[in-house]
Structure formats: C-alpha cells, structure tokens
Amino acid sequence: MLEVQGIHTYYGLSHILFNVSLKVQRGQVVCLLGRNGAGKTTTLKSIMGLVPPQRGRVRLNGEDVNGVEPYRLARKGIGYVPDDRRIFADLTVGENLEIAARPVPGSEGWTKERVYELFPPLKPMDSRRGGLLSGGEQKLLAIARALMTNPQLLLLDEPTEGLAPIMVKIFEERIRRLKELGLTVLLAEQNLKFTLGLSDYGYIIDNGRIRCEGPVAELVDNEEVRRICGI
Amino acid sequence: METSFTLAGLASQLLVGLSRAMILFIVSSGLSFILGVLRVPNVAHGSLYMIGAFAAHTIAVAFEGSAAGFWLAMLCAPLVVAVISLVAERLLFCHLYEREHLMLLLFTFALMLILGDLTKMTWGADYRSIVAPPLLQGSVPVLGTAFPRYNLFLLMVGPLVAIGLWLLSTKTKFGKIARAAAVDREMVGAIGINVSWVFAFAFVLGCLLAGLGGALVSPTISITLGMDHSIIIEAFLIVTIGGLGNIWGAMVGSLIFGITQSVGVLVLPQFAIVFPYLAVVVILTLKPTGLLKSVW
Amino acid sequence: MLQVENLQKSFADFKAVAGANLTVQQGDLVAVIGPNGAGKTTLFNLVTGHLAPDRGRILFKGGDITGLAAHEICRKGIARSFQIANIFPRLSVFRNVQVSVLSQKKLSHTLFRPAQTLVVEETNHILDSVGLSAKKMDIAGSLSHGDKRVLEIAIALGNEPELLILDEPTAGMSPDETTTTMELVKRLAMEQGLTILFCEHDMDVVFNVATSIMVMQHGQTIIQGKPQEVRQNITVQEAYLGGV
Amino acid sequence: MVKNILRTPSFLWTAAVLLVLLLVPFIAGRFYVYILAVIFVWGLLAMSLNLLVGHGGAYQFHHGAFYGVGAYTAGLIITKTALPAWIGLCAGPVAAAFTGLVVGAFCVRLNKLYFGMLQISLGSLIWILALRWYSLTNGDDGIHGIPMPDLLSGSVPAYYFILIVVSVCLALMYLILKSPFGATLRAVRDNPQRCQAVGINVRRHQLLGIVIATFFAGVAGVLFVVLEGSVFPDMLFWVLSLEIFIMCLLGGWFTFFGPMLGAAIMVALRTFVGSYTEYWTLILGVVLILLIFFLPDGIMGINFRTWLRNRERRRSTDVVR
C-alpha cells in the first residue's frame, strides 16, 4: 500500500533522513522504532508531505506522491496523528471532529458518534474547547480526528504518549479491531509493550537510517535492536 | 462650551452615533475576520475601504447619479475591492502565510503604500462626492429630531452584515475550518482540507467588507485620498476592545466608538476626540483581552 | 514540606479539581497518578500559581502560598516542568538553561555585564547532568520531541528548587532515556536533597521511583500512600491500572 | 581581556566605520552630512524600538510617542523657560523614560496586539495633548526655531554631537543586549509563560525594557531638536510609529544593526527616489515586498541566516559521522 524508497529529508540544511526505505502492506500494522531524535517523526512527516523529502520516492497504492500537498494526501486516504497533538485549540471537541469528517460515499464511514463510542472519555467533552483538554484527552482527540477522515492508512506518531495504562489497553484493543476492519497502520512508538503486541512487522531507525527490519517477534530478540532502541 | 443639552439633542446624537457605528462595524468586522482567521493585522484594510469609496463614486457617476447607479455602486464597488484583494492574495500574500506575523504586517503595510499611490494614479487628488438616491435623501422625524434617512438605512445594513458573518463563521463548515486554520494551518492541511483557498476566501471576504464600508460611507462624506489613514486606526482599536477576531466584539467596539464620539460632543465638545481613546484605555485596563472572547 | 488541603478549581460548570489533598515530605518522591483528565496537571498548575484555586489551601514549608503569582512561587523554591514541552524555541539550549539560572541568582536585571561570562559553570553542570551538553549550541526549537522534554527538566533544575514538580517527565522518551531520566531524578533527590512531585502514566517508573503515590480521579484524591498500599487498593486497580 | 576585545574583527570594523563617519564633513557636501545625521536620529529611534520588538517580542506600536515626548520636553524647556538649553536636552530622555514607565505600566499587563493597541490609544492621548494645548505647544503648527547652545549651532557641530551621542547610545544598547537582562528579554519574547515558571517577573522585566527603550527614543527626539530646531505633533502621530516599526522589520529585527540599516534605506529612498517621482511610496512598497520575498529576515538578516546555515552544516556533519 505504502512504499517509501530511499528518501532523504532535510530541515533547512540539516540532513535528517538518510536513504530511508520501508514498505507497508495493506491491512498490516507496521511499527517504526527508535530512540529520541532518531527520525521517526520526520519519516512520518515526509510521508505526509509536511516535510517533503528532497530525494527518494514515496508511493501510495503504486502512485507516486512525491511533492503532493498534504491535503491531497489526506484525501487519498492517509490519516496523520502528530506526536505533539496539534488540536485546534479554538474549536470545541465536536467541531474538531466535524471539520475533519470526510464521508466515503457508499460505505459506512466514521461519524462523530462512532468515534465517541471508540473513545468514551471524549463524549462528555463534546462542547469543550480543544485547547482546554488535558494532555491525554488531546491525544485521544488527535487520534479521533484522524479517524474522522476515514483513512485507509493511519500514521500514528506516539499515540500512547500521555495515556493512562487503562486507556492504552483499550486503545490497543481498538486498533486491533480496526485492523480487522482493514485499516493499515504505520506506527512510530517508544512504548514497546504496546507496539510489539500490536504490529506485524517492524523497522528500527537510528540517526536517520533504517538499521534493521523484520517481523516483530524476531526484532525483539535481536541484541542490536535492543541496544539501538535502548531497551 | 455651552451646548443645549436637550433630550432631543441627545437622542439624535445617539442615533447618529449608532449609524456611524454601523460603518465602523462593517469595516472593522472585515478586519476582525482577517485577524481571526489569518492572524494578520491587515494595515491595507483602510486602503481597500478608500478604494471602495472611489470605485462607488466612479460607478455612480457613470450612471449620472441615478438611483440605479447608486445601488449598482453599492453592489459593485465591494466586488471591485474583492477582485483587487484576490489578486493580491493569489499573487503575493498566499506565499507568505508561514512567516512571522510581524512580517505579514510589513507586507500589508507595503500593500497600503502601493494601493495608496495607485488610488492617486487612478483617481487623482480631487475631492469627490456622490448623492444618495431620492429614496434615501432627506430626513424623517425620530424622537423629535430630524434624522437623515440614509443613516437609517445604515442602521439596517449593519446588523444584517453582522448576522451574516456570524452565521458564516459559527454555523458553517467554512467558518470552523477558518478558525482551525487560524491556529494550525499545517494540521488543517493534514486532515484533507485545502487551506490555501480557505485563507484566500477569508481574506477576500474581509476585504470585501472594507470595500462595502467604503461604498456605504461615500454618500455621507467627501471622498478623498487619506481616507485610509483615518479609518484604519479606528478599526484596529475597535477590534481590539471588542476582542480580536470576534464578530460581535467588533459590533460592541463600533458601538462604543460611535457613541462615545457622538455623545462626547455633547458633554465636552472641545475634547470629544479623546473619548474613544479614553474608552479604549479604560476597557483594556479593565479587560486586557477585550470585552468579548477573543481568538488570539 | 508541601501541604495541599481540599483544593478546588472549576472551569465554567466543570469541576476539574474537586477536593485534592496531598502531603509531600522533605526528600519524598511523590507520584500523582490517575486517568486522563483526572486533574493532575490542573493540580500542578494550582500549586505553581499558573491558576488560582477557587477554594482550599496550599502550604509550602509552613507558609501559605495560595494564590501567589507564578514567579513568586518559583522564588520560594518550587520549579516545574510542563506536560507539553514548553521551552524557549528560538534560544540556544545553553541559553534556555542559563536564563533560568540567571533568574535564580537574581541576575536577570543586570544590565551591563556580558551574559556570556556569567553562570557558565552552573549551566554547563546542569546540561552535563541531563546529557544535553553535546547539543548545547542548538536552537532549542529544532530539538526532537524527547530532547525537548529533557531540556524542559534542565530548565526547571536551573532554578535550584527545593521542590521540583514534573508533569509527565518521561512522556515521549525511549525506554532507556526514561530510565536515565528517572535515575537522574532519583539522584537529584538523593544528592541534593531535592523533593520531587511528579505525575506519570508509566507504572514501572512510578512504582520504581516513587516513595509515595497519590491517586486522583475526577478531580478528587482517592488515596495517598506507600506504593504497596496503592497497588493493593481495589479502586485504583479498576479505575486506572486496568489490572496491570 | 581588553586587548582581546580590541583585536576582534567586529571591533575593528566598528572603529573603521566610526573613523570614516568622523571624516564625512571634510569629504562630503553639507547635504550628505545632514542626511547622515537624519539617518542616525532615525536609526537610533528604530534601534531603541527594536530592543522591544526584535529582542523583547513586544508589540510596541506607538514608540513615536516617546520620541515626541523627548523632543517636546526639550523644545518646551528651551523656549518656555529660562533654564539653560542643556537642561532641556537632558530632560528630554528622562521625560520620555518616565512617560514610558507610565504607559508601560498600563501596557505590560496585555499581550501582543492588545498591548499595541492600548499603547496606540495612550500615545494618541499624548498626541492630542500636543495638538490641542495651543497655549503651550502651538497646536499643529508646532514650535520652530528652538535655539541651541552655541556649541551645537551649525550643521557640522550638530552632526558631530549627534554622531557621538548615537555612538554612545548604541554602545550602551549593545552592552544591554549582551547582558543577562538582554538574554532574559529574549526569553520573555520566546515564551513568557515559561519565564514566569523560572521565577522571572515578566511584567516588571518588560517594563524595565520599555523604560530603557523609551529613554533612548527620548534621546533620539532630543537629537531631532538639535538637528532641526523644530518640534511638531506629527512626531507623536501613530503613522510615524508605524514607519519606525517598519524600519526595524526591514533592516532585520533579529539583528543589532538591522534597524539602523532600515532607517538608512527609508531615508535614502524618500530623499533620493523622492526627488525623481512623487510616487516614491509606491516604490517603497514594491521594494518592501521584494525584500519580504527575497530577504525574509530583513536585510541584515542575511548574516544571521548564513551564520545559521554554517552552524547547521556543522551539525549535519555531526550526524553523518
């Protein structure tokens, strides 16, 4: 579904990603692991077109999407959950969700009600301003918002940061259900327990380079991986 | 000095203040809208107001001052302004949104300089003035004083604009997107919305209101170069005391401005000019973020 | 050292903190835990003066600090970090920390001495201890998320606080960084006699580090006690730990 | 230590420029001497503003008011009292700083645009005072022909006086910006909330910044009086303030000398382009837009950028290694 081929990404003049390649098959949950500053966020941003890579290619469903603007990518079915939440502080929780809504004609897509069902804590806050939510609530909202665009591929950047353990558990279970419904997920995470339980395949990134890849089960046992990820 | 402090005098003063407030409101609501969505202190707003007035004059004159010409002027002058702003936005402004707000201020200042000179080139330095159609000429008795019909007309237009704008920004998806884009443009893009056009539309809409204000004010004043300077500062003060980006705030601010000015004349004619400024100082001292909720 | 009594705070019609009680002894490492939206951050904001409480008292070293301004409370020896990284994005990492040290040494208003030469050692020391020395000339805004969180703590340390309040210090850190950071926190508590109050969702961290745990739910304190006691509390298990 | 400073390239540069400026009256026509003096006055004004805008992040929208207060104070003391002119000249900056203190005390409670607008209102009240108090200020005619002490009469002595005073002020500002106060000011600009949490009294800090900046604005006002012998209400009008603001942005507001350069450009544009076309504001507008597009950080900002670039380069090699 998604194929990243040897991308190089820069912030201004600083070279952050070096020849990063990865592949996500439809219906898979793929994780991207690495320590702080390794380049996980940057990889996701490059895919989303927020920091377009200067070299290399990103293909979505076989189509070249280099240099395509983020809003078009979103319409092509990528949902993005940033690590720093980026809630629309002025809008109420409900409005945050409404403006993201992008119903898919024909199929039954996500609606506000269904999202609230998924994340019950959000429901009573429907009319509270997004900026006033607690850190964890904002995180939930960011995920909910991404779902509202009815994505086929979800880019999750540290979705569990700041979530209470019970929430993490619920979330893990929900993602599993979504996966069964056919959602594809690319996950950048530090929370190993959560990640490993969920994903099918993993990439290890360090200093802007992909160091290892493989089915998660193998990765966990790999000594180098443990070192790089700092376990 | 001595002024006759009659009830009728006060009433007429209030009414005039109110109708003056409507012009101020129309102009400043546009400014406030742009401030709210684009976060840009649009200094060129006054120039667009001036262009609106000049354009209205040209159109009205082309129809030899007939009533139809007047109404056409009221309709088309704002559109002229909208087109100008659309060109400026698509050609220049849309490349700058990522910049620091103060840089955008600099940009709109440059725009103000350019538009000011272009106005002079196009229309020259002569004073102009247009006449309201017969329907709106003369006055009607209100509370014992003669109240110009045109001002009555303004009193009806202002609230219409306010309600329209309010519905647009709170009840429509566009309004919500605009408010979201004000906070985080990039993220709005990431949920699949083409922000660029949202911003363009917001900018043009705001400017259109400036043009509308200019067109509406043209029968009551003489249209001259330099109109831009006098209005812009008032408009900024109004949106500030009302709460940046808040439509009703702009309304409240305009009313305060219009009424302090006109009633101030009765109380202390010599220093009537200080009242609006004093009002701003008092309000901001008591409520540091303006009277109504601001989006900033 | 810190005593919070029946603190309350509502926003409009919503009670974010509805009767929180907390006791922090000198040298304690107190963790506040609770589900999302329990009111932890709000509680910290109340203690550090970023919000004014509606009701209740906050005592610090015996003095009443309820309702003081944030900078005044800071001067009394309470420093904090923020849940959502809150740094000086356009200054260098070094400056970020130096500003805080300068403020602590009451040098902020010095007009005619070059800042370059002041408090350099102290600042470097802090940067060393949190492991940011290598990046000290970077513009803080360009750090990665995790590094910003570390810087966040470093800034707080610049204040040489007696009580350090950390809002989810390890959120967004990789496992070993989490360990290092919490080691650092522990070390600071041991070596400098720092008292630490933090909230955290990572239960391993909490149960490893904390000497006392306070559990909040719906703005209320459910229980405060030793880790063992808390772990056994049924309500906590259900409400929060989800049977961990 | 001192020797080291003397050897730094920036010091040498400054010394060389100063030397050239000292020689200007001997090599250039009187008009250029005059224009240079104008640039210095405007430049000092813009740099004092930049203390707050570029380094303090404050929307100081009516800085001109303090410039005007400085000038009016000097003008009024000299023409309306029997006090020696020097006292008038010294009183100007003090009065400006005091006004800054009062206005600032109101403003620092506010943020951003609110700050700016409140200041415009307060400044406009001062402007109205100058405009309306005919018996004292001559209203919108202004006060002209303010006599200067003998030492300063004539354009060349005035030039030297202005040059010296401006240099001293710049040196002071430089020191202030390099001091902990300056560093903290920038921190306040970046994140006032965080500053509070490290124990900085943000408002008081900003207020001190305002007092310092308005003091220098007052100095500029006094220098204007020395140069032109006139004061008039336009000096207190918000349009002038906006122009100074623009000078800062134009020259490069994150740099030290940028505003001075911005002032030079504005003055040069209006004097030299102004003599070819009455549409020089149009040209100014176009130039501004070009600058915004091609030199986003102002003209002096280029340096800043290259510096950053070099740093980034160093960093990126680190990553590679």
Added chain:
Amino acid sequence: WIISALLLPAPAAARNIKIGIVDTYSGPPAVFGNDALNGFKMAVNEINKQGVLGNKIEFVTRDDKFKVDIGLNMAKELVLKENVDLIVGTVNSGLAMAVSDAVAKKEKIPFFTWMGKSENITGKAGHRYVFSTTENTAMAGKAAATVLAKKPIKKIWVAGDDYEYGHALDESFSRYMKQLKPDVEFIGKTWWKVGEPDLVPYFTSIQAAKPDLIHFCTGGASMANVLKTIKTTGINQKIPIYIHTAIDYAVLKPLGTEAPEGVMGTMDYLFYYPELSSNQKFVKEYQALYKAPPGFPAFHAYTTAYLIAEAFRQAGKIDREKFIDAIEGLKVDTPVGKVEMRACDHQAVYPILFGTTKISKEYGAAVATDIMTLRGAEVMPSCEEIQAARK
C-alpha cells in the same frame, strides 16, 4: 508622472534661476498642491518666453506628503544639494513655519509660501527671508468682519475643524468683529475633529441655540462635508452662515446642484470675477492647458512666479539679498490687477471678495453672487500691528 519638470535647456552664458517647490502632492491637500503647480508652470512658461536676466526660470518639485519632517528634509535637499535660489510652497502651514525658520532663516534663502494661510508666518514669526503670496487668516477675518459688522448680527456661534487653521480663522474673525462691533456676543463654540464624517449632531445642537450667524471655520476636504450637512439639515434657511473660502469653485463643484445656497464666503480669487479681460485671458489659457478653471492656489502660484521674475529683473542679477531688496514693495500685474508685496511684512496684498452662494445653470454648480470687493490694504493688519506682534 515624473516630477522634475525641467524646461527648455538654458542658453550658455549665465545660469538659470532655479526654484525649488516643496508642496503636498499626496493625501487630501494634493488638490491644492496640484492646482498651484499648474498655475506656476503656466506662469513660468510665459515668463520664459521673454526670459529673465537673459536666462530662464527652472524649477524642481518635492512632495512633502503633508508631513513636517519630510518637508524639512526635502527643503534642505533642495537648498543644500540642488542649490536652488529660492523655495516656494506648501499647503501645510506648520511646515511653512518650520521651513521658514530652519531653512530660510538659517540658510538665508528666500522662502515663499503660496498656500500656508497662518497669519503667523508673516506676522509674529516673520523675518527677512520669508514671504507670503497667499491671503491669510487675518485678512479673511478682517474682511468678513468688515462686511458682517454692518449687518444686524448680535449672537454668533463658531464651529469648525479642530486644528490650527480653524482656530486661527475663529481667532481673527472674532478679534476684528469685536473691534468693529463691540456688542456682538459669541454664544458658543463647537469643534469637531478634522475629517469627522458625521456633522449632523453638531448642527442640531447649534440650531437649538438660535444664533444670528454661524461662523464655520473649516477648509479642505471637510468643507465639502460642512456644506453637505448644511444642505441636508437646511440650517442655511434659518440662520445666516459665513465660511471663509465657501465660495471657492473647487469646493462647490463636486457638490454640483446639491450645494447649499445663501452661504456667505470670502475668497481672494474667483476665476469668473472680476470680469476683467486679463482674468478672462488667464482663465481661458489655463483651461486650455489643464481642462479645468484655475483655483485660488493656481492664481497664487501664478502671481508668485511673476513677483519672483520681476524682482530678479529689478535686482539685475541672481543674488538673494538684492532680490529681497527688490521685491520689497514691488508691484506686478496679475489677472486681477496690480498686486503688491508689502515691504514691512512680506505679505502680498490681495483684494478680498465677499459673496454668497447660488446655484448657477451655466456651471452646473453653485457660484458666488452679490460679490463685494474689499481692498487689500483695508483688510490687512497694519505695519504697526505687525511690528508689535514681532516683538
């Protein structure tokens, strides 16, 4: 268009006389600046046909944007860099004062103001190097007072733009009115801020006080507002009104037939009156060139050019001091007869016309009727008064 309007190249021998113009070509006062420039250009063209001292007059213009500091800058540039022989200009009387002091007096260079109407320029603040070729507020006030004192007027209300010019008009009219008719009463004053768009409220309160005369002290763009409001409120049908320059065609034309009738006003020049052949010729030529009749700024500038040229001829060479000596007391022919540059205060002596507005079919706008002419010498402050004021 490009400003530096240089004329035909000069013959080799001596040099041309170079005049610097600092005036307002932007913002509302640009109307006056442009009009004056047209008049000046026309005069210079005529003069250059014969030449002055065997050479020509050339001029350069600078836009002061109605700002004192910019104007000063420009004036200094003209003097120090362009080396002009004299400076003329500006609508902004504050700037005129500043230039008079900081440039004319300091650099000893003659400065003519053709639009700065403050009486202080040649009154209190006058000196050897400053000249005025416009009527001033003192003249307007005295002329109006002379006429109005004869009418049955007791209670006067003063209203106007709250700026120097407005106050100066009030001050001089009141002063002379009290002199000529000690029993008049000024029962109230209303000042609004310059550019105030809505004047109706002020009018209502004035009307309620029932004065015998309203003196509006206004000018420029606000004049049209005042006249418009007079028309909408119909106040002119109940109370006599006097406004200096109300009968100015430039003001009345934009209002067309919407202008109020019966408003009294004073002017020092009307293109349709007096119907002298010299004036008609001037108007015809001007109209041919600029497609509009000349306003008073054009006339002032035209006169100024002739005064300057004649003074240089009398002086015999391009020398500032000689020039001043020559121009003091000089009389030149103008479209409306001889105009003198009074020696004692350097104020041009113009006759003042007093008239009343009336819609004219011919012009499609209001013009002045029942015009009375007051001789310049009668309406100017005497030389003794000037002497006293300058002390």
